Amino acid sequence: MRFFKLCALTLSLLLMAEFGALAQTRTISGKVVDSGKAPVVGAAVIQEGTRNGNTTGVNGEFSINVPAQDVILEVSCLGYQTERVNVPASQGTIVVVLKDDSFSLTETVVVGYGTQKKVNLTGAVEQVTSEVFEGRAATNVTQMLEGAVPNLNITLADGKPGRTAAFNVRGTGSINGGSALVLIDGVEGDPSMLNPNDIETVSVLKDAAAAAIYGARAPYGVVLITTKEASQGKPQINYTANFSIEAPQNKPDVVTDGYIWAEHFYKAYSTYNEGAKPSGINKTQQFSLAWLEEYKRRHDSGNFGTIISDGSMGTTKGRYVYFPEEVDYFAALYKDIVPSMNHNISISGSDGKFDYYLSGRYHHFDGLFNSDKQTDRYNSYNLRAKMGYQALPWLKITNNLDYGFNKYYNPITYSEGSGVVYRNIADEGHPSEPLLNPDGTLTYSGVYSTADLIYGQSGINTVNEVLKNTTGFVAQWLDNTLRLKGDFTYRKTTYERTKKEARTPYAKSVDADGNSIIEYIKDPAGNKFSETNTWRRYIATNIYTEYENTFGKHYVKGMVGWNYENSNNKEVYASNTDFLTPDIENLNLTLGTDNKSTTSSWSAYQFGGAFFRFNYIFDERYLLEFNGRYDGSSRFPANHRWAFFPSVSAGWRVSQEPWWHVSPAFISNLKLRASYGSLGNANGLGNYQYKQTMSVSTSGRLLNGVKQRYTTAPGALPDDLTWETATTYDVGVDVGFFNSRLTVTADSYLRKTVNMIVAGPTVPDVFGASSPKGNYADMSTRGFEVSVAWHDDIDLGGKPLTYSVKASLHDYYSIIDKYNNANKDLVNNANQSLAGNYYEGMRIGELWGFTSNGLWQTQAEVDAAIAGAKAAGQKYYNPLMQTSKSYTIYPGDIKFEDLNGNGYIDRGKNQVGDPGDRRIIGNEDPRFLYSFNLSLDWNGIWANAFFQGVGKQDWFPSNEASMFWGQYNRPYNNLPKWHLGNYWTEDNPDAYLPRYAGYYAPFYKGTNNASTRYLQSVAYCRLKNVQLGYRLPKNWVESVGMKGVSVYFSGENLFTWSPLYKLTKDINVSNIGTSDPDLTTGSGDAYNYPMLKTYTFGINITF
Template sequence: MRKPLLLTQKIAVYATLACLLTSAITAPSRAIEKISGVSLSNTKQNPGTISGKIVDEKGEPLPGASIVIKELNKVVQANNDGSYSVSVPAGNYSVAVSFISYTTATLTKIAVKAGETTPLNVTLKGETGSLNEILVVGYGTQKRENATGAVDQITSKSLENRPISNLTQGLQGLLPNLNLKMMDGKPTQSPSYNIRGTTSIGQGGSALILIDGFEGDPSLLNPNDIESVSILKDAASAAIYGARGVFGVVLITTKKAEKGRTNVSYSTNYAIKSPLQVPDFVTDGYTWAKMFAEAFVNGDGAFPQNANKTQKFSQAYLDEFKRRVESGQPYNQVEVNPTTGEYTYYGSTDYYAELYKKNTAAFENNLSVSGGSDKASFLVSGRFLSQDGLFRYNSDDYDMKNIRARGSVQVFPWLSIENNADYSIMNYHNPINVGEGGGIWRNIADEGKPTMPLFNPDGTLTFASAYTVGDFFYGKNGIDTKREVFRNITGLRSNFFDNKFRVNADFTFRNTNNDKEQKRVQVPYSSTRGVTSFVGTTTNDLLFDLRETNYLATNIYAEYENRFGSDHYLKAMVGYNYEQSTYNRVAVQRNGIIFEDATDLNLALGQSITTGGGYEQWAILGGFSRLNYSFKDRYLVEVNARYDGSSKFPADQRYGFFPSVSAGWRINKEPFWKVSDKFISDLKLRASYGSLGNGNIASYAFQEQFNISQSGQILNGSRPQTTRNPAVLPEGLTWETSTTSNFGLDLTMLSGRLT
């Protein structure tokens, strides 16, 4: 099934390595031809030289900054350390220096003498306003004013100083068209992401979430590590991810190391939280008993005999309850029958008040250290989050630990190596009820009658208590989840021809362990003095469920970017992507725990033994490309294409092609536009059309599968293994394709203050 993909992968990898080796071998000779961006000219003319360094307000170099000699229409770009040098004939010149998201600096009357060097160091100031914002898009970046697709982005400033347990909680309401489904609200949940609603007829799915270019789980990220979050809404912007972009794409970028002196940053948060809303039920015992009897008579036509499985109910009981309440005197909530020893209850218990805390606390610490020189930089960050649970007893406590180490080394002027490693571990305790296997809320509804208190006079649990909150008080039953993720991304960044041609490669490995341990023991209670009974006699077991996923991925892409004269801008990219995921599971469960605090499977001696396993592997191979062109920064065109293959489809239906095209017209750049920039800063019409693929199906849906299970019938003294005919295979199983059109108007007003 995977041979065609693996063979194609090997060929592509070998070809790419050959290209990189060729580039490495020929790079020194190229460097000799153009050292530091120097434009060679005829030495007989004795030209002069303008040289210097381009930096930002912090003194950090701006590699790739454009230096334009206006009189000669000559353009050079700054090197990786911000330095530049350009040869020009003797004379006076105007020099314009620009960089994305920085204000262009124009210097006039720069005198150059023959045979001499004129120093010119320039500091650029950062621009303000949304037009100059750099958007993270597929396999690159783009200035917002030049974007033709539907893209939105927030930066780390939107997440600062917020006591959130995971990133998704912080994204709610920040990005338009991003729909987040929070599931049950537990801190362990990785909510469902969707952009612009349903885009599939039959197959469900979420938006593709990429962390630093590779698929990942945002719930395990440290929000303080986030640099930006971008969402690609339409086909034009998402088509470069083709096969899995049908529900939109979310691009999460983590912070990079900042060069310069070593910086140490520490922050701490302490938050007090409380439930926004809890159920409001009748908790007065007599009021509930009276209404219960009335409702039962109206429904069944007879007076109730029991309030729950153990509490007897009668007219005489109701009359005695009424007498005690109306007497206005304190009374015992529990009476003991002197003959039988049975308990009779006249309580008023608020089971939800006993279940929930009024407030919970969360404590978070973040520490980061960064620094570096012109040749190397590093960033190390760590986080510890501890969040108390909502429940009073056997609480659902949660903690998360993150550590990230990221750095880069400039090996040669044309080559740098980056590495980004992160590790996270999450622990969560989820208390459970053993009473008939129901959840705590259902069990309270069924058995948690307010007439029964939590405890009997001798300190034992009542039946209603053991069935509900008392199980939590007993504190033995629960599920402990531990999720560990280690990920490493190694990247190569190379540039040639004054940074006009770049080759990038990223290789990632991710190991995810999602382990679960469950213990269920009997919970003792008493309905008669001196007699102990148990809830959960059919469970009393241990479960160990170990799941591991290994993910490998490679992105290799090259891009060419150049400006021809002052009117034409061109950027082209072509690349290769391969991803593979392998999942394994082993689970075992056994009953008959010999004592309630047992945690080892050897201490479960019952005959009910259940084992389980699982294996799944899928692979995706794709090629992608993008072309951007603009004329006078006024007319914008972008073309994307992706060709994808997936192991989830039959060999003859495995590949799909997903193209898109988009265009934009910046009306405010037209000569006829006379409106002040202070009023309307930017006015852009844009439109796009493209197709996206959806391959969200089971990995082996196209193969006949025989499921083996144990028969419920006993034959010759045993239950044999059985199988049955596989399901009918669908014909022509292939990609679901979603074709979308998008029209937009981007309006920025008041010098970028309003968009």
């Protein structure tokens, strides 16, 4: 979507013609255009082997005086491949077509406090441009960046429209978390609040040498987001609109036939309970065999419906008794398609002194839940005003104002599980009970699940707002070799959340007159309303000066500066009960007097550092860079508050060596890089952890008539707390082949994180508090990144076809080198790191589990195993896992291998040295993450496809992952269709699943009893984005007064392949984390707010 391109190189080395003795000359006039026939302004045209040259004007035209003989002209321009053109003596005019060269050696990359030519980089830096965001319909920048940069790892918890995530660079940084520092125009910011259309580049600084200038804020990488600069010349107005329809990628395909479901419920319940009969289906429905028989009769004869109990069939007189044909809780929950749209407008220009870039964006997502009032609408607005004024020849002042606002309504259910509808559908949404009674009241199952969500009044409204203003200046003297830059930023972030939990009426029975008896779910709290208001005031200032010059073959650049930040955070929470009416939207209309609550919290930190950078380049061959930063943080005690962190990196451009005689047609560039740097970590640590603080909270007891405020002793003070330090070693290579048509960049790194602040060594319990924290743990992370890009154009039908293919691959893993766990104790949870348990030598993400090669097939096999266990003094062969209430094993149960041969299944001492029958069966960390980018551009038509994926990742569905384990979890859970016919029976001995039983401990206790047989692979490959667009011919659009118009179709997340999908597509491979983090903190996985796929139509108009 480039309409014309200005050559960025204004040929500062303006050449003086050397005519001297030449007697005869002639003039060649010509035009330089790009492959799209647009004029290239400012291209250098030089007679080869001389200093004779000129530059192209505004129309791309030039003229040059040359000797009256055959000459070779060299035409070059930043961003294009240099062309050599032979002009015979007879020829007076030429047209030169420059090929686009976005991978050229002159590419500039944004680095900390400045930019640098890519060829001169010594650190590991990767940059992407606005192309990543163009034509995309995703809600925010975070979502669009997923998978876009090798080793920038973004894991979205679910598919909620506003979902954002922390940025991780190069894998686990620290046990204490270790996110990358994200800077927007040089100042810390939240990318999810940013207008994606404003972004010019995203640069990821991966190694310590590249990040070192940010010191202790950036031990685990930096993401630099730079917004667009004002365009040159006349105002340019750009309007983009896109309209999308969205739909869930994955929707559980569960049994909706009520009878089939109820029959399996009974089977799962009674098999586990060894024949016992349930009296109810969890809370909401009464159960008896007579009812089930009647249901079968009605099912077979097609006589469905709801009756009122006369007291027979084990049901209570007057209760509704349901015989529905089918009930689909998910179909009722979701709309089939969700419309969404984006509008963006920008105006930009410059009169030479004053430049401006103004933009605004509106995004609307209409809500997935199938209700008008109770749907999850999302709206966001952005506004940016960026201006610069060249006040004096040497001084430019700038201002950059950014405003972002988003609003989301998240409907919830009143019931248990913090209102997560998926949990309640799993537990109470039985296909044997409809959502509504015949008279339209909600049923008991309905009020616990889908019906409460879409007809109820409970929900959470969140509003996020950020206002940020940066004022700055750039001064330059001595022919721009000496510069002084400074900026000051004020940012205010506010977060408002109102939560309403309103009880919804329902009925499970009728009175004597046959009218529904209205009831409410019993909860002493009743209706509850709360408001949370959080604000954060943040100021940051930078001032730095740099000197840059070239002396012959020596290039030097030095910078020194100072950075200071200060953040204040405050949160006020208030809640009350009893509503004036269920419609209220403000706390003031609550009427409760007894259960009010008000709390407030406050925190602040200061951070500052003095930094320097020194670059030296000799003869474009040897590159050297030093960085250093002296940092201070209020998070450390006075004696450790300041620390110095250095880094060094070097590069060798082998291809620039005089002895390098390899043709550029084969290898055009070869650079070797190495870096070392050591950075402290002040992020991810508590603000006051070295101080003894006493918080005050409200007692749950009534003392002297009220719930008193109370406090308790503070924890034991850490003895001597100092900085966690991450040291990174990086080696890299950049190679260009075939005139840079093929480029390869590869890096390999080792990051040693030492002195991580964790709990101290075990102390005797009489200590009375947790062991004081200290700098006790070390870890190392190893990894690599490789990107390969091919870029070329060919002639197709007389017009150039530009195409490129880019592939990248990265990987990392982390090992704990030191931790206070002398015995290497394990915990029952399979994933030790998730459970917060570490030991020396442990690999992050590793899964401990049992080995299972199959199912028990015969009673004789079972008997032999039990006899062996008895001989070993055990009551059961598998005392750890109940597959039936009495621990009896039956044919069809999962067979676990007795790896330690002691005759029964155990965890030994539950230590690495004696793990019993467990071993490491897999790893839940993603490995070999890759992406592919294909793009084509021909005659105004363009097409892009972006694939990303994970090469290897294991997953064991956790405890109560009910959407995966179905009725094996709890008998009354939903029944995934893939379970049908896929469980063991005598006639189906080769089934994947074991005999049909609920509360089945190997699944119900999930990650505590992980096993090889049911370990899932969640590797995947996804077509993340695909686009097809057309630029309308210029003459058409110019005739209606526009500069450019293009239309496009774009699709997001259209296709995903994973080994897991061979088993089930109910669950999205990239959505297997814990339950909705907005509502709960804890376990649960397998199904959440679905990831959405999106079909978008868009138009882009430039005036």
